[in-house]
Amino acid sequence: MADEHGAWKTFGERTIYDNKWVRLGLTDVQAPNGERWDYHVVHLARIAIGLIVDDRDRVLMLWRYRFPTDQWGYELLGGLVEEDEEPAATAAREIREESGYQPIGEAEHLISFEPLPGQVTAGTEVYLWRAAEKVGEPTDTEEVGRLEWVPISRILELAQRQELLGAGALVPLLYYVASRGTGNAAGQDQAPEPA
Incomplete structure (x- = not known):
């Protein structure tokens, strides 16, 4: 709702469309300039994504085709958080279903983000x-693609070539690359002490 800093005001939302994967709402909003109108908001289910980096500094990804954007590229493994399921458990389950790999050890929470906050809610947790x-073998027959262990050293090149599909791959991978050597959760080495 509104605050003293000129934020947007909302006066309710009505659902236009709703199913398991997506809900479209029409929200009555007032912009900071005082203009008021109905604003379309897309609500997606929560998503959990797993990032597995092995001892050879490679990440497990799926090379696949996405028809909405008519694009081939790499994705991380993940999916919708089921009701009463913890996001880390979702990420581990999706990894098993989509790849046949079982993550080993405790999940480390890497980052949380909203991929398109101007019009879409899709809370995303990455582990x-x-x-x-x-x-075993992949059991999710809808997630068809080629599994690959991709060297972390290729991530920036793949991003530049637009071969990392969507925020669910870009945000976690770029965060991981950027945080290495900083002492953050994803970094394997501590940052050097200032002289």
Whole structure:
């Protein structure tokens, strides 16, 4: 709701469309300039994503096609958080279903983000594991693609070539690359002390 800093005011929302994956709402809003109108807001289910980086500094990704954007590229493994399921458990489950790999050890929360906050709610939680073992074949037949262990050193190149599909791959991978050597959660080394 409104605050003394000129924020947007909302006066309710009505649902236009609703199903398991997406809800479209029409929100009665007032902008800081006083103008008022109905604003479309897309509400997506919460998402959990797993980032597995092995001891050879490679990340497990799926090369696949996405028809809405008519694009091939790499994605991390993840999916919708089920009711009464913890996001870290979702990420681990989705990794098993989509790849046949089982993450090893405790999940490390890497980052939380909203990929398109101007019009879409899609709370996204990302978890990091530093090992996984092959326990079977993928069981999710909808997530068809080619599994690859991609060197972390290629991430910036892949991003520049637009071969990392969507915020669910870009945000976690770029955060991981940027935080290495800083002593943050994803960094394997501590940052050097200032002289």
